Amino acid sequence: MKLKDLLKGIGYIKIVGTGDIEIGDMYYDSRRVTADSLFFCIKGLTVDGHNYAAQAVERGAKALVLERDVNTTEDITKVFVRDSKVAMANIAKNYYKDPTQGITFIGVTGTNGKTTITHLVKAVLEEIGQRVGLIGTITNMIGDRKIPSAHTTPESLDLQRLLREMADENADSIVMEVSSHSLSLGRVEGCQYDIGAFTNLSRDHLDFHPTMEEYRDAKAKLFAQSKMAVINVDDESGRWIKDRFEGRVMTYGICKEADIYARDLEITDKGVTFNLHSPEGEIPINLAIPGIFSIYNALAAAGICLDMGISLEAIAQGLQRVKGIDGRFELLDTGTDYSVILDYAHTPDGLENILETARGFVKGRVLTLFGCGGDRDFTKRPMMGEVAGRFSDLCIITSDNPRSEEPMKIIKQIMPGVKKTGCPYKIIENRKEAIEYALSNAKKGDVVILAGKGHETYQILKNKTIHFDEKEIVMEILGRERP
Numbered sequence: 001m002k003l004k005d006l007l008k009g010i011g012y013i014k015i016v017g018t019g020d021i022e023i024g025d026m027y028y029d030s031r032r033v034t035a036d037s038l039f040f041c042i043k044g045l046t047v048d049g050h051n052y053a054a055q056a057v058e059r060g061a062k063a064l065v066l067e068r069d070v071n072t073t074e075d076i077t078k079v080f081v082r083d084s085k086v087a088m089a090n091i092a093k094n095y096y097k098d099p100t101q102g103i104t105f106i107g108v109t110g111t112n113g114k115t116t117i118t119h120l121v122k123a124v125l126e127e128i129g130q131r132v133g134l135i136g137t138i139t140n141m142i143g144d145r146k147i148p149s150a151h152t153t154p155e156s157l158d159l160q161r162l163l164r165e166m167a168d169e170n171a172d173s174i175v176m177e178v179s180s181h182s183l184s185l186g187r188v189e190g191c192q193y194d195i196g197a198f199t200n201l202s203r204d205h206l207d208f209h210p211t212m213e214e215y216r217d218a219k220a221k222l223f224a225q226s227k228m229a230v231i232n233v234d235d236e237s238g239r240w241i242k243d244r245f246e247g248r249v250m251t252y253g254i255c256k257e258a259d260i261y262a263r264d265l266e267i268t269d270k271g272v273t274f275n276l277h278s279p280e281g282e283i284p285i286n287l288a289i290p291g292i293f294s295i296y297n298a299l300a301a302a303g304i305c306l307d308m309g310i311s312l313e314a315i316a317q318g319l320q321r322v323k324g325i326d327g328r329f330e331l332l333d334t335g336t337d338y339s340v341i342l343d344y345a346h347t348p349d350g351l352e353n354i355l356e357t358a359r360g361f362v363k364g365r366v367l368t369l370f371g372c373g374g375d376r377d378f379t380k381r382p383m384m385g386e387v388a389g390r391f392s393d394l395c396i397i398t399s400d401n402p403r404s405e406e407p408m409k410i411i412k413q414i415m416p417g418v419k420k421t422g423c424p425y426k427i428i429e430n431r432k433e434a435i436e437y438a439l440s441n442a443k444k445g446d447v448v449i450l451a452g453k454g455h456e457t458y459q460i461l462k463n464k465t466i467h468f469d470e471k472e473i474v475m476e477i478l479g480r481e482r483p
Helices: 049-058 084-095 114-127 156-168 180-184 212-225 236-244 292-307 312-320 348-361 378-391 407-421 431-441 470-478
Strands: 014-016 025-027 037-040 061-066 077-080 104-109 132-135 140-142 145-147 173-177 193-198 226-232 248-253 260-268 271-278 281-287 339-343 366-370 394-397 425-427 447-451 458-461 464-467
Touching: 025 084, 037 049, 037 084, 049 061, 061 084, 084 156, 104 114, 104 212, 104 292, 114 132, 114 173, 114 292, 114 312, 132 156, 140 156, 180 212, 193 212, 193 236, 193 292, 212 226, 212 236, 226 236, 226 292, 248 292, 260 292, 260 348, 271 292, 271 312, 281 292, 281 312, 292 312, 292 348, 339 348, 339 470, 348 366, 348 378, 348 447, 366 378, 366 431, 378 394, 378 407, 394 407, 394 431, 407 425, 431 447, 431 470
Parallel strands: 025 037, 037 061, 061 077, 104 173, 104 193, 132 173, 193 226, 226 248, 248 260, 339 447, 366 394, 366 447, 394 425
Antiparallel strands: 014 077, 132 140, 140 145, 260 271, 271 281, 458 464
8 A cells, every 4th residue: 555545634744755655564563574564663661663763674664654753774754743653543544444344343441341341242242143353351353263362452553453354354343342551552543433331440550540530531532432332320430431421321330320220139159140121121131150240241241232232132142151251250160169260350349349259159268369460550459458358268468470570579568458457368479389278278168269360371470471371270289181
């Protein structure tokens, strides 16, 4: 495609050189650049792509998109823009021919529930015979085909490429998680969503967003790009977003008055049942994922699908065939007389949700194994400790993804919260050894909660990433093969 065609509607400052050149591909990583390509000089959090422009030219880049001038070894077309990330998103959309045209495009944002809701929506849409694309934390999928995921929301160039791939494979709908990082960093710039959904807002990512208000405002950006909204009005931030949204809104909740709500709730260790009430009538719902949060997730998925004109019967059938989500309150098949549950909970309210759920059905004790990620919001660490202590009979404090931090430093910052509750605790830095301790101390009727890692199959330790799959580790310790 000609460079001048890629730049239509972009609003660049100026071009030095000619726009009448053919662009074969596009990159933001200079190490991947190929001949006749366009290179985007992106200023990241730690690396500035402008410093790698010369390397990109040496590897064959024909043109650069940049915010400031750079020296290169030869004459090359330069497109100057105010924001390289915004420009990359919109140029990528042009290059991949606006891939979501003619496809129902759904975005889900919020602190918790995004992964589960997107999978629930996918299940319902497949129930009525749609081919569905999914973009999220655990994986990206086109129908049943899985594509590994590096970020909850890919970089804009990768996202538009993925959307084009889904469009070319005849996707009827695409449902994606939209993180606050992606909204702040321009990864979804140029995307127009048919439906935007908001789950909730609680303390998270304050290493990136300076305040909770700025975190909320980042989430709210999704709705400036959405034609219609599905919003949890039991959540204060949800009500704040609803009051400012100018399009059509469908609300959901359990406590507040809402368009879609749940009554006659029953929560067991096997899942949840409730009656879903909506403007289209009511219907009983069975979902094989325990917890009050599962009811909220089901209501959000139902709101999205109802707006798409899907019947209550199809929604109920689609939800009922979901048998669980990888790493989301996932009961492992251990063959023991105690339960082992794997969950991704890594925020205070996320941990509280799963522990309250476990408390609701446990016959013995709750043993909670958890840590906190390194290079992330350190102020939530004692909060996590206090939540674990309040709802547990034994806390096992261990390492999560320490990244560049010392694991014991993180653990020491968790400890004041645990001590505040008086809950018995054990510190075991090595996570595998901590899991062994938890399993060896579990008794009949107990529930062992492995919190924080969920679906992840790795652990990040300083400058290396090691394989660490807690399902494999549990089965290895118990001498069983992974199912």
